[in-house]
Amino acid sequence: MTSPQATAAMSENGRHATGWWQRFVFSRDHKTIGLQFLFSSLIWMVVGGLMALAIRWQLAWPWTEIPVLGRWMFAAEGGQITPQFYNVLFTMHATIMIFFVVIPLLVGAFGNYLIPLMIGARDMAFPTMNMLSYWLMWPAFGCMVVALMAGDQGPDAGWTAYPPLSVVYGHAQDWWLVGLVFVGISSMLGSLNYITTIVQMRAPGMTWFRLPMTVWGLFITAILQAFALPVLTAALLMQLLDRWGGTSFFVPSGLVIEGTDVVTGAGQPLLWQHLFWFYSHPAVYIMILPAMGMVSDMLSCGCRRPLFGYRVMVVSMAAIAGMGFIVWGHHMFVSGMSYLLTVSFMASTMLIALPSGVKTFNWLATLWSARIRWTTPMLFTVGFISMFVIGGLSGVVMAAPPADILIHDTYFIVAHFHYVLFGSSILAVFAAIHFWFPKMFGRMMNETLGKIHFLLTYVFLNGTFFPMHFLGARGFPRRYADPYVVEGFRDLLPLNQFITWCAFGMAAAQLIFVVNFLGSLIVGQRAEQNPWRANTLDWETDSPPPHGNFAACPVVHRWPYEYDNRPGRPDFVPQAMALMEDDNAADECDSNRGVE
């Protein structure tokens, strides 16, 4: 932290006199770190997406040559996937999409970029720690690349890595475990930073109930991470010790492996499941709460009306996060857990649907009597809401343990979490990229390309994920390299081919986004400071903002949702705009809110 004088000097010349490395690579500026997270996540998204296509190919045309990549990747097998590599594919698809794409995009990219800008701070509380949180992702990337290089012998125990499979058989499992430990440390540094920044560094006048929903979403997410992640990290280390340290946390005695008895202690496979889901269920909310926050802000802006039920929205977010810690057992309804314990997890799971439902109703009420501007971010935002409804409703179906007996570990589950993770989180990410692109790069993205991208993505995503409910209702299991070995599933082949065609359509639609994103970086129309006419503080500064963010420290006078479309009234009143009364808060400005 620097002195107020130094801060003032810095805001005059905008930047430190720093070298290229410090500015673009080992930068401690939250905006650069946010963009680094954004770019690396988008690249990983391509990798994870190609894996999804390979999985879809295998389910539609099992054991046939994969076009283009097949001959290069599986030369020995005539271009077809091996059963071993199929397991590697879905394991790595999930790992990459969760830990390298969705969480880093929402929390790493938008969290970093938006928190200081939206609360009116010059940077994060701990800029060096922030830089570390990004660069600790690289050892994790390295581990996963090494694990993938093993091909057939890559991590193949699923992203859930249930022992004893992962401990006794798991290939390249150690690289996977160590990689995730790095991700865990990175997220932990990030979340501590976010919590501190939001608690300590809000601009004068930025009271808790004037915070934009985006910041609330990220704040609650950071708390979730801080409490849930250590459990996963500990569990990962325990699994590593089981593999190499001779311990036996998760491996029971009496196993017969490859015809020989394995002498081990009396571990408990279910212990891993409890520890894993104690993190991984809150992780579900880590992957949706920031999206909910950003969507609320973009929705109000696109509707040109105040957000409906702001306080209730904040409370329901907190309720989702709190209750998120006591529902993990619903991943284990058929695991062999006590049938009575199941009942209590059922009850908490049913109840957690309530705050999610309340949020949906609030979004609908915001849309009611709005004056909608159909921009690309607005389309993705409304798309998010509709997909979240479908994903939420299938969640209620599986919350009842008797129904879960049938659909657990089937494609019904796959349909459900893709509606929430792709249909909701990723649509929100697309909305947010279109919305904040002008702030990040000083240029607008192309609206026509954006709308075509939305239309195709929306149609194909439903074509891809909705029929998976049908597969699941029939009992079609997940993680089957060749489900048609089972007679009862043979008639589902045409439906799977339909799904695969839609998945390819969806992938093709993403090329439009790539063209739009890269093209707009270079030839996009120059953006003004506040192209969407939005109220939050991030729009009070240049696009892109200078180092130190604000020329003069903003002072907050109101909540961020003062939009009004009545004739003769101001269309929007930014949070930093003073009307009649004046606060003395300006004096507090910049004291103790330094920047590196």
Add this chain to the structure above:
Amino acid sequence: MQRGWSLLFLIVPVGCGVVYLLAALGIPPLDKFWLPPNYNQTGASIDRLFGLTHVVAAVVLFGTMGALSWFCWAGSLRERTSSLVAHHTALEVVWSLIPAAILIGLAVYQFQSWNENKLYYPQWERDGQVGPKPPQVKVVAKRFGWEFYYAGPDGLLNTFDDVFIENLLVVPTGEDVVLYVESRDVVHSFFVPGLRIKQDVVPGLGQYLWFRAQQAVELEIVCAELCGWGHTNMQARLRLVPRAEFDRWIDEQILQHRAGQAARLSQGSSE
């Protein structure tokens, strides 16, 4: 053009919902996209619950998507001015209480099915005393197959004369069948879609499973928990037969088993 978007938000989700509804109503050719036929007596309550939650889900889906696209349609009209209402206590109480009531209703409703399927353990009468029915078959899951052990002539499981059959389970219809399942290596899952049974088989944690089939039929047992590269191939046949046929079959197995044992013994002594 502006209003076209509101139609998109109506047509796509509602279209998906309608297809699903037709499947649930059993209208060909969509009828194969719903639950497979059920042969377990207690499984019927699972199907009812699954259907009921889908009815609730369909009502909510059509309601919310209808409202969403209607608001979008109205919001696209140029002359319209926006409402400034950002809070309405009565409305918020109503839309919290009604879903809460529905969710609690579902939670209570599913108890009966859970009770029937999992909390109730089959009883039987022997020597004038009623007690829990012991398992008739021991199921051992292993990479990548199923082993089924029947009691031999001594009528007891886990003794030297157990009859062992691989990848074929034959059980009688019209009575409670209790299975004891355990795993030899990793976590598997004993899944019979036609009986509405799924149970993870965890090594070191033996468990009981039960069902009562009404009809003679042949079904498939599959593994529903990832167990390695051969996961797909881990299946077995399940043959449900009337009691008389079952008795004939098991006698035959015992005879074969004895013959096999005798052959092995004589082979051993001659060597």
